[in-house]
Every structure is written in C-alpha cells, then in structure tokens.
Amino acid sequence: MLQIYNTLSRQKEYFRPLHEGRVGMYVCGPTVYGDAHLGHARPAITFDLLFRYLQFLGYKVRYVRNITDVGHLEHDADEGEDKIAKKARLEQLEPMEVVQYYTNRYHHDMEALNVLPPSIEPHASGHIIEQIAFVQRILDHGYAYISNGSVYMDVEKYAKDFPYGKLSGRNLEDIVTDTRELDGQDEKKHSYDFALWKKAAPEHIMHWPSPWSEGFPGWHMECSTMGTKYLGEEFDIHGGGMDLMFPHHEAEIAQSCAALGHESVHYWMHNNMITIAGKKMGKSYNNFITLQQFFNGDHHLLTKPFSPMTIRFFILMAHYRSTVDFSSEALEAAEKGFARLQEAYTRLQKIQPADKTTVEIGDLRNKCQDAMDDDLNSPMVLQALFDSARAINTIYDQKASISSEDLDELRKVWKDYAIDILGLRLGDEMANDKSQMSNKMSAFNGAVDLLLDIRLDAKRNKDWATSDKIRNNLTELGFQIKDTKDGYEWTL
Template sequence: MKQHDLHIYNSLTKTKEKFTPIHEGAVGMYVCGPTVYSNVHLGNCRTFLSFDLVFRYLKHLGYKVRYVRNITDAGHLENDGESGEDPILRKARIEQLEPMEVVQRYTVDFHTTMAKFNAHPPSIEPTATGHIIEQIQIVEKIIEEGFAYETNGSVYFDVLKFNKTYEYGKLSGRNLEDMIANTRELSAQTDKKNPQDFALWKKAEPQHIMRWPSPWSDGFPGWHLECTAMSTKYLGDNFDIHGGGMDLKFPHHECEIAQAEACNHISPVNYWMHANMLTLNGKKMSKSTGNFILPDDMFTGENDILSKPFSPTVTKFFMYQAHYRSILDFSSEALEASEKGFNRLMDAYRMLDNTETSEKTSLDITSWRKSCYDAMNDDFNSPILIAHLFEAVKFINALKEGKETISTEDLKLLKQTMHDFLFDVLGLQNVAGENSQDGEKLTGAVELLIELRNQARANKDFATSDKIRDQLAEKGIQLKDGKEGTTFQLFNNV
C-alpha cells in the first residue's frame, strides 16, 4: 500500500492534509493520557480507542511507530490546574490512602480496561512524577528566554509577551485581545501579571502532600508542562502527530504549543488530532457532573442505563461506527443494533472457510479492497470502512446462496482483507460473535422462559416464578427485572 495516500485532518490548519512524516517510514505520535484519580469512564475510552485505531492503521501501512501516551500522576489543581483542589489528593484523603496508592489503583484499572478493549499498549508510557527534572529544566529555559516570571515561589508563563513574537491561540482559534477583554474584571487576582498567564510551577501550600524541590520553591509542576517535557524528550522538538480529546484543545494543547515554541523556537507538532466526545442522554460524559458510565458496569449489565450487558468488542465496534471527529451519542438501542451488525460481520467472516470457488468472480475484489483503504486513508474514516465491510457481508451471503461466484485467488484476497481490517486495524475480537446462531437460540429459549415466568407472576403462582428464576441462576443466567421488563445476563460474560 502506498503510504503517502494517507490524509489527516489537522486541527491546527483546520484542513485535511497529505501525511508526510518527518522521517521516512517512521512516525512519532504523542497522546495525552489519563489523570489517574478514578476509574476510567467510557468517554475517556473513546479517545484512547480512537488513537488505538490510528496506531494500528499506521503500523498496518508499514510505518515504524513510536507511540507515547503519558500517565498524569503528579496531581494538579482544578480549574486549569491553578486553583481549587488536587483530585488525586482529594481521593487520597477520602479513602485514607497515600496519593501513590490512588495512582497505582487507577493506573491498573486503566490498563485492565484498555486490555479488555484489545487496545495496543503504547510504545512508551511515561509518568509526570518520573519527569520532574525535565519539567524544571524547561521552566528554567523559558525563564531564560524571557517568557516566564517568578512570583512568591510560583512561576507563570507570560502570554502577552509570548504573543508579541509568536501567536497564542492559533490552535483553538481564540484571539488574545478578546480573551483579555472577557477577563478584564479578574485582573486583580493572584500573583499573575495577566489572567491569561498560566502556571509552569506552583509553590505548594503546607497541606499539599505531593511536592518536589525546585529553584523557586518546594512545589509541583503546572498541568500543561508535563506533556511538553515528555513528548519532546521521547519524540524530539518537532514530531509528527499529537492527539487527545477535543476538550484538551484549549487551554492544554494551546499552552503546550506556547511552552515548546518559547523553549525550542520551533512548532512542536506537524499534525494535531482531536477526538470528539461520547455523550450520554445528549450531554457530555464527565466524572465531574456524574453523567458517565464505567466500562465494567456496561460489560456486566450492572447499570440503570442499558437494557443488557454489552461486550468490550461490541462497544468498540459501536464507537468505530462514528468518525472519531464526530460526537457520538450513547444509547441502548444503538448498541443493540451494533451488536447485531457485529455478529453478522463475524458470521460472514467465518463462512469464508467453507466457501466454494469458481473459475471467475462476480465482484471486483481488488476494487472493493481499495475502497477499504481509501476510507481509512481519508482521515481514518472507520464508518465508511465498516460500510464497505458490510458490502462484503452481502456478497458472502450471496455466495452461500449460490447467487454469486468467486475464484480461489479472489477468495484468498477477500479473506485476507476482511481479516486485516476486522482484527489488525479495527482491533475487534472474534469472541462476542462466536456461535452467534447458538446465542440466538439461547436468547429465544430464555425469552420463552421469561414469558412463562411473567404469566406465572400474573397468576400469582410465585412458586413457579421463583423456580424459573432460581434454576436459571444455577445455570449461570441471571434475570434482571426493571421498568422496561425483564432482561437476562450470563455470569462471567467478560
């Protein structure tokens, strides 16, 4: 496959651009990882799965990829990391743990969850606490360059001075003069010269546990600093791709650009990529508002939002049916439709093992294969790719019915292409779809028993009702009564 066919939507230029790596055949990619103070929620997972798709496809094209994704474990203050309470310390206080116990617990949870989704681990997973020295060195360099100042033990980035030489706001499209006008009434706050200035180093208050010595005070680094330090350390002052959630574009990524340009006098990233939100009930998934669902609650069915459990691979398939830059709304109906579609794909893929061949093929397999690559080369357009895979499903079903024909060579190419995109690129697992026809029979049988149980309950025959429930439970099938009726789930289904 020609590597130069790939085009990526660049958030910096707001256009799709032909992807040309800095070093031929190699790609450096940095993605902002989780702040590990709670279980990773499904909205976070969508971002990481979006870049797992990018990582997988770049490797599939033959690139050598160094994928760096950080762990934020240093603890930062809320409200852009400059005021409020450190969420890691808050969790440590509530649960009476050391901050690093909190970090360890939720780092393990993050890794376990991403493994369930069959996401590849990054090439390097650096931590903020492991790179305090590098962060201090960057602050010293920015001060030396004249773009930062120290006040009462804290160091702030001078945005107004920076903007005289560079352009602050070019990624998010924000105008500094407008920002100043909107925050003029806050000009008397804190130790900052201007409200737009952001912290590079914060002096720790006496109650702040996580602290490190620096030339300015015992304190901790600003939120934005760690990503500049770790991305440039492992990928260089200028690298190919930087990714993250759409909500990080401003201020986090904007400040990353400013720090790197002030320090190294070069734009740090050639292609900025941003994954959009996963919404729940039409609202952004967020830990702070409580509008979220945890992956394990979804996999087990232990939640009040979904009608039944959904496996990690079906959930992943559901996410990839929307483009990574589009908002995706989460609903039980959409997941059920994805599950049916996923099973159809897996059934069709398995049929290829028993497909009879002919002298000629009635579908242009080479052209169809190219359309799959064209979709992914168009800014990783997974929904269009999936649509092409369903075209193959129709063809495979027609082959089974004897309505289409395929040669031995084309059958081999079709099967290889299906395998490459289903498992190597999309990273799906052929588990939820295994024995799906048997699964449909099981579902039908259990639904019949649920109907008989409902009749028994209506007749006040509670002995029969309880017997059906209890004997199903003994077989590993749990009934769950809810407002929408009775559903069931299998024990240990994950």
C-alpha cells in the same frame, strides 16, 4: 495517500512524516484518579486506529501516551488541591497507590477494548526533573516570571513574539475580556497567565524540590516535556480530545515555542466528544458511564451488559471528528450489526473455493484503503465490509461461488482491515486455536454436538417433540441453534 485533518490548518492535509518511514505520535492519556468511562474510550480507540493504520502502511511508529498522575488542580487557586492527592486523602491511601490502582484498571479496560499498548507510557511524576529543566528554559528565554515561589507563563510577552491562540482560534483580547475572575490569582500578572510550576501549600501531599519552591509542575508541562523527550523537539502527530484544545494544547504550543523557539507538533488531531442525551459525557457533568458499567450492565441507563467489542464497534461506526450520541438503543443496534460482521467473518473461513467467482466482490481493498486514507473514515470501511458480508453470505448459501484466488484475497482484506486495522476481535480464536483448546472445552463441545446429533436423528424421524425439546432447552441455556441444509451450527 493518507490525509489527516490538522486542527492547526482546519483542513485535511496529506500526511508526510518528518523522517522517512518513521512516525512519532503523542496522545494525551488519562488522569488516573477514577475509572475510565466511555469518553476515555474515544481517543484511545481513535488513536489506536491511527497507530494500527500507520503500522499497516509500513511506518515504524513510536506512540507515546502519558499517564497524568500529578498536577491537575481542582481549582485554579492556591488552595486548589491535586485531584489525585484529594482522592488519596479521601481513601486514606498513598497518592501513588491511587495512581497504581487506576492505572491498572485503565490498562485492563483498554486491553478489553483491544486497544494496543503505546510504545511508551510515561508518568508525569517520573519526569519532574525534566519538567523543571523545561520551565527553566522558558524562564531563561524571558517568557516566564517567578512569583511567590511559583512560575507563571508570561502570556502577554509571549503573544508579542508568537501567535498565542492559533490552535483554538482565539486572540488575546478575547481571552482578556472573557476570562472569569477567579480567586487567588493575585500572584499572576494577568488572569490568562498559566502556571508552569506551582508552590505547594503546606497541606499538599505531592511536592518536589525545585529552584523556586517545594512544589509541583503546572498542568500543561508534562506533555511538552515528555513529548519532546521521547519524540524530539519536533514530531509528527499530537492527539487528544477536543476539549483539550484550549487551554491545554494551546498552552503546550506556547511552552514549546517559548522554550525551544519553535513549534514541536506538525499535525494536531482532535477527536470529538461522546454525548449522552445531547450533552457531553464528562466528569464535570457527572453523567458518565464507566467502561466497567458497560461491560457488566450495571447502570440504570443500560438495558443490558455490552461487550467491549460492541463498544469498540459502536465508536468506530461514527467518524472520530463527529460527536456520537450514546443510548442503550444505539448500542443494541451496534451489537447486532457487529454480530452480523462476526458471522460473515466466521463463514468466510468456512467457504470452499470453486472454479470461478460468480459474485461481485468489488474492489473491497481499495474501498477500505480509500476510506482509511480519508482521515480515518472507519464508518466507510465498515460499510465496505458489510457489503462484502452480503457477498460472503450469498456464497455461503451456495447461491454463488468464488475462486480460490479471490477467496484468499477476500480473507486477507478482512484480516488486514477488520482484524488488524479496525482492531475488531471477530471471534475466530476458538477456531484457530483448536490445539490450545482445553480438554474441558473440547469435551464440552463434544457433548453439545452429541445432543444436536440426537436431535438430527429425531428430525429425520420427524420426531418434532424431541427435536424441539433439545433446541428449546439449549436455547434457554443461552445457545443459539441454527439448522443448515444437512446439519446444524451452534454458538453460545
């Protein structure tokens, strides 16, 4: 049975959905004012893994991942400028052009990583009315106050009735003493009060009418609003990066409790950070490498380009609650490991069954399931698959055999866990879609086969010069030639 680590209780808990057979999950998506970097891939892949596994288990899952396209201020002050508005000003674009541009690019990158699209991808800007209503509810319940056209959460009042800080393990006293003095906070009662609605400064481009002022919703409002709109006042899972735990998720809890009188989320899940030289990779450190840069190798820390599947594999090699330290060296190791897995999968499709199984194929399916049930332990799943790869290679080398039933089961486990759950594209699309292969492609394949047939003849005649010339020249062109017992294999 699936166990997931709940940040609220700081331990693994058995997952029991609110409604039999159905799961609602909400994950904090990107703020679309720049290209997605490796750090963005982590939650996307982590919760994609969860999404896929829940579906595999038979749940009907509604997965909501938002697009933040309004409301994140650069500074916590009146003069603060919206990130998207700033980008729009700098690039002389409509804010919505910026939003659309980076949203498209985000989708493109996610597709490359084989991250499934969520069920609903709501935009903050498309839910202003709902957010205003949400703020109004908090006001009605007395947990917020209006100041100079802005609405602020009255954290002190709230903390008297609800445990503020329970998610991140803070108490109000700590926050009082530790919050820095920032400018432009005069209109707040306390520095730890946070904005629910912000009055727009005259030069602010993005603003909407509200009962309180022409302005925009506070930073944390969209998730509370859209989560409950699409998943209900209570739902199962809320995910996001650890760096969002405080203040973002803490504020979400406070908003929900203040508006609804109870919490919304049952299981809070947080993925850890990707580090680079031990430091968190992030916008604020300006040490990030975008996914596009990985894909085309265009960064001084990268020795070469890395395929999206190498990136996905690299992230899955570590458990989602551990930090992962990026380095080009680590990625190269991941690339080779992934190639090994791919190779085994390709061979698995070619294996011919025999009368009986003479190799230990073990309880692969159980191992994979146990690993996934244990808080999505993808490294353990991969370990099991690698063990299985060894067995597959042995069979492929005809040093062992496998029965028809065992082979079917083995193929099914790989399909279920490697392809469907881990979401690895193991590159058999060509083999499976022969019918859809273009004429050009099949002509090309035929030409390469022809060359290697000639080489095979040369080898039989012990004409090593011709044989090596063909192989070396093809290798130079990027082909990988492997001799087999009585033939050859090639890949590009």
